[in-house]
Amino acid sequence: MTLDAATIEIPATPGRAWCEDMDRADALAPMRDQFDLPDGMIYLDGNSLGAMPKAASARAQTVVTHEWGTDLIKSWNSAGWFDLPVRLGDKLAPLIGADAGEAIVCDSTSQNLFKVLSAAVAMRPDRSVLILEGSNFPTNNYIAEGVAAATSGRVSVRLCEKDEIADAIDENTVAVAITHVHYKSGHVHDMAAITARAHAAGALAIWDLCHSAGAMPVDLNRCNADFAVGCTYKYLNGGPGSPAFLFAAKRHQGQALQPVTGWWGHAAPFAFEPGYRPQPGLRQFLIGTQPILSMALVETGLDIHLQADMAAIRTKSMALTDLFIHLVEQRCAGHGFTLASPREAAERGSQVSFAHAEGYPIMRALIAAGVIGDFRAPDTVRFGFTPLYVGYADVWDAVDRLVTIMDQGVWKRPEHQERDAVT
Amino acid sequence: MTLDAATIEIPATPGRAWCEDMDRADALAPMRDQFDLPDGMIYLDGNSLGAMPKAASARAQTVVTHEWGTDLIKSWNSAGWFDLPVRLGDKLAPLIGADAGEAIVCDSTSQNLFKVLSAAVAMRPDRSVLILEGSNFPTNNYIAEGVAAATSGRVSVRLCEKDEIADAIDENTVAVAITHVHYKSGHVHDMAAITARAHAAGALAIWDLCHSAGAMPVDLNRCNADFAVGCTYKYLNGGPGSPAFLFAAKRHQGQALQPVTGWWGHAAPFAFEPGYRPQPGLRQFLIGTQPILSMALVETGLDIHLQADMAAIRTKSMALTDLFIHLVEQRCAGHGFTLASPREAAERGSQVSFAHAEGYPIMRALIAAGVIGDFRAPDTVRFGFTPLYVGYADVWDAVDRLVTIMDQGVWKRPEHQERDAVT
Structure with missing residues (x-):
């Protein structure tokens, strides 16, 4: 399914600097200017509701x-x-x-x-x-x-x-x-x-x-x-x-x-x-x-x-999802996340899911921290990576906020236990 | 079906002055301010696509x-x-x-x-x-x-x-x-x-x-x-x-x-x-x-x-449609229009249709003159009267433009014979 899409290798310990380098070299990065996204929000839910084009x-x-x-x-x-x-x-x-x-x-x-x-x-x-x-x-x-x-x-x-x-x-x-x-x-x-x-x-x-x-x-x-x-x-x-x-x-x-x-x-x-x-x-x-x-x-x-090259989208999509899996497994090790998506990029779409028994409050805490993903019953936190408006440093920052939430137990706060009607 | 709606009598020869008086006395007239309608247009097609509320x-x-x-x-x-x-x-x-x-x-x-x-x-x-x-x-x-x-x-x-x-x-x-x-x-x-x-x-x-x-x-x-x-x-x-x-x-x-x-x-x-x-x-x-x-x-x-009184809407609707029928039959007599709606207001909705063999070009000529109604195959010209934004003088002016189109044969012009895809 990779269809001419190249593979980008993720280093063993990718840092934010590497992510920034990747963003600078990314031919798709300028596409983000065509979307309106709130400042500070890392939107990893384009697989549920895509971001708004500025032209809309x-x-x-x-x-x-x-x-x-x-x-x-x-x-x-x-x-x-x-x-x-x-x-x-x-x-x-x-x-x-x-x-x-x-x-x-x-x-x-x-x-x-x-x-x-x-x-x-x-x-x-x-x-x-x-x-x-x-x-x-x-x-x-x-x-x-x-x-x-x-x-x-x-x-x-x-x-x-x-x-x-x-x-x-x-x-x-x-x-x-x-x-x-x-x-x-x-x-x-x-x-x-x-x-x-x-x-x-x-x-x-x-x-x-x-x-x-x-x-x-x-x-x-x-x-x-x-x-x-x-x-x-x-x-x-x-x-x-x-x-x-x-x-x-x-x-x-x-x-x-x-x-x-x-x-x-x-x-x-x-x-x-x-x-x-x-x-x-x-x-x-x-x-x-x-x-x-x-x-x-x-x-x-x-x-x-129609302006974007689909092979470039796929290459970046595989790299972003590979990077995310790598960083979550490396930096949140011991916090109970189990990969619920294929490990091989070629077998995945543009999304990554992890199973976690406390997935619901964890996702609420992430959303409160400006990282928007979603929860799918009974125990899945799901993240979509839209190469047109998500960059490598976004992935780094998203995981960084997740690390804080897990290390500090932020997800245990009462306000993150409440259930919304639409999940 | 009139359900508490009063009946307004139409005079034998209603003039524009009578219509203006009616508009001044009309409790629904201020509702028109809540809609945006192009200047000069008499919109008698609210039964097909209603006008735009300003709040939209x-x-x-x-x-x-x-x-x-x-x-x-x-x-x-x-x-x-x-x-x-x-x-x-x-x-x-x-x-x-x-x-x-x-x-x-x-x-x-x-x-x-x-x-x-x-x-x-x-x-x-x-x-x-x-x-x-x-x-x-x-x-x-x-x-x-x-x-x-x-x-x-x-x-x-x-x-x-x-x-x-x-x-x-x-x-x-x-x-x-x-x-x-x-x-x-x-x-x-x-x-x-x-x-x-x-x-x-x-x-x-x-x-x-x-x-x-x-x-x-x-x-x-x-x-x-x-x-x-x-x-x-x-x-x-x-x-x-x-x-x-x-x-x-x-x-x-x-x-x-x-x-x-x-x-x-x-x-x-x-x-x-x-x-x-x-x-x-x-x-x-x-x-x-x-x-x-x-x-x-x-x-x-x-x-x-939800702000309007439905009985008042019905009363005005019956009066507008009575007036329209009266004026068309009076002022376009001999031009081949046959009423294709019930003559009794209580038996009609808020619309009036006339059959005319040349209905299609006549409607096109009317639209070009700023009176928007529609045509329904094979021979019907149809006019909707929305009491929230159509007044008595509008009805007078619409018929006045129709009189010109019929008396001067405007509908015979080549540009009014063309068929649109959506009629």
């Missing part, structure tokens, strides 16, 4: 005051609102190895997964099993349950763990629907191999790119993927809850139909025909009116990514 | 630069992002006759209709027919087709026209799903009577409030409605494509389950349980992450509506 504020103003406030209803044409899902999908396409006309920005990841899983079930009417990863972010498995339930018993969901997936695929498999990079551990699945294995058995391969799009090279068409979904608010910096994306390989368009048959997916949405007639291309995956303001901001994130 | 611009800036840019991931708690669908639903509730905890803001109208129709089909397992209005805005009927198709033949869709609906309801009816105010003609269905008829037959009543919420009194609970959906970007001024809403009567919550089983509808979304366990209340109708920026702006529209 002006773009929001344009959409609100000019496109909505002044041009009003005319903006459906003049500002291209109606075509935004397709236009943004075409901008996204090169970042995920898709061709123009194969990706579309719309709805949420859960909804898009519902569409492609439902389409897959209809495309393989003689088969009965959807294979997903049991430890995956649960919405995928919940959605698959719902899709299976709608078949009145024909289709069921089989949950496997990483090493069981290939063997589970057989002539009864409708599709494998796997998240490319695991949300918690960060392990990377071999997209080419699993897709090939699925196709050899006559099954479809569906990829969830939530934790890989924008963070590492993804090449859907080289891997011959059938469908993909993913979100734009993590590594793609689209804003809170910005609409997700959906990929459907050209060969399936017009063949694969999703069941939420709204007017935006109709062949002639403005003809107001009495019956539903599916649009023969990608737009059949649309349902209804899109949230234009949230969607428009997706573009400011994409525009930054 | 600052609210967008707060969400983008403060909640996203500065507080980042913490805003899921600190800015209440996760609870927005419920909090905004509770704000909306009094406008549609719902109680707190019965309305939720999320997704699109088409998606929400898919959810409630699917839930209804599951709640009436021994019944086989969904009844909708054939001439309705087509997405409703398309969505119903999709829901029926998913039942493998058990359920079918029956399309009726207005006067056939009551008689069509019988012991095979799953639900009637009717748009309260017709998108094109503006005719108002009798919500109480149709709901009672449905219940007498053991069927469910589902109401689409796209063209009534915010424009006229709606009392879902007084009518004993089961479910409702509607959009927030028309009369509720939520912004382009702002998320829609869904109403589920308390008695059905936990009983009615929708099939797109994403993590936001799970009983414990952050417990990351392996299997789907439906949230026992309204939140089961949520699927995945919501577009926060688009959703946040819904509040600026709702805040204005």
